[in-house]
Amino acid sequence: MKIKNLILKIFVNTDLQKDILFLKSIDFFEELNISQLKKLRAHIYKKTYLQKEVIYKKGQEAKLLCIVRSGKIELDDGKNKKIINKRDLFGQKYAFNDDEVYTNTATALEDSNLFFMYKDDIENLMKKDKAIGFNMLKRISKMLYKREINER
């Protein structure tokens, strides 16, 4: 049993699979299938932020869409504060618009691990694989619909 595990460990690496499963569990990417998630994974950068470390400041050039892998992030735009937990996204409104600057400051409330994607990478991905864009559109419209129902 131990020998088999050892051999498996030498040849097999499941980190990528775990990442892809995590991506699948995110609200935003719910409609995407595995091969599309694999393409997404190719453009993902990872970074760990310590407590109180600032991820981006209000007014900085907005180019990143961030996913919280672990930990908590606080978004503060001077008036309101919002907390982002594991499996949530932030920065998505800049990815699909031409907004150039962040409208809030993101700080880590505790040691956090983030996945992020570059805005132009996302755009190219959607242009090349139109299904990804359409699936995300389906998801966004579902979320809008739910929000409308909640507000009534």
Place this chain on the structure above:
Amino acid sequence: MKDNRVTKVFIISILLLFFLFGVLYLSRQIIIPFIIAGLICYLITPIVNKIMLLGLQRWVAVSFITLLIIAIFAFIVTLLIPVITTEIKVFKENYPKYELLIKEQSTDIAKKVPFLKKYTDNITNPTENSENGLTDLIASKLETLTQHITSVVSVIPFIILIPVITFFMLLGANKVKESFIEFLPARYVEFFVSFIYEVNFVLGGYIRGQIIEACFIGIVTSLILFSFNVKYAIIIGVISGLFNIIPYLGPAVAMISGILATAIQYKSITMVLYVFIALEIMQQIDGRIIQPLIVGKNVNLGPVTMIFALLFGANVGGILGMLIAVPAIAILKNIFIIFTNRYRKSLLNQ
């Protein structure tokens, strides 16, 4: 305030540039294998990443790809080397004929245009002190060329070093990139990510385009010369393909060598004309269809920089150095421009 920052960016960029060139210059003897390995690594990494998605460890994917590439490369070499050495042998055998031809032509010229006599005298009657003798020069170059190509000793360092360096580069490249991002302070993350993106965008297209174009030119030239039964078709094809990387000069070399080979073999203007037309059609297809479609953004250097790059490369690494220098310096120039722009943008936005 912002003026100060822009000045700071400028000074830092210039210092970085000098540092980079300093490092390149100091390591000039050994750097060529690393450049080639870096190029191969850049092209192969996406494939390695795809294989890793199957769930394998990185070293498995890298080993598999490296072995595959070595196999393909060995296959091509064992196919080409015999043909090339045969062509060189044939050339050496025919060389006295060509020497005679050149001498005849120069005596002809000397008769018709007497004032050129002192130049042609060097060719027709090479003196004892024949450092200027054109034919002797050609003969000695030929010797060194054949020695180089057939000499196992001089090629071994390349053949062993490049795959080894590429292997370890492929193995570690991802880790380097990830560690660098972790290590970077948060406020530079966006700069770095956008920098990588733009470099990929501009240079990825350039590198892949050049390779496809070189293959196209090489194969088509060989086919053209082969169908006209011009000897040395493969050598000229290979040389044309390789030299195509150099703007303006490369295609000129291709045309001239093709035409020269036809002229020497057939001695008839009609054949030369046919070959010229065929080669010219190929160049037109390349220039109008292939280049805009595949190579993408124009990353060419100015003529002065190009000449400098050629001479520097020739000095450092002979013909191989000459070929590598032009794209290498074009790439460096573009990286530098992207870096400065991005740095300036990111500073001004804070």
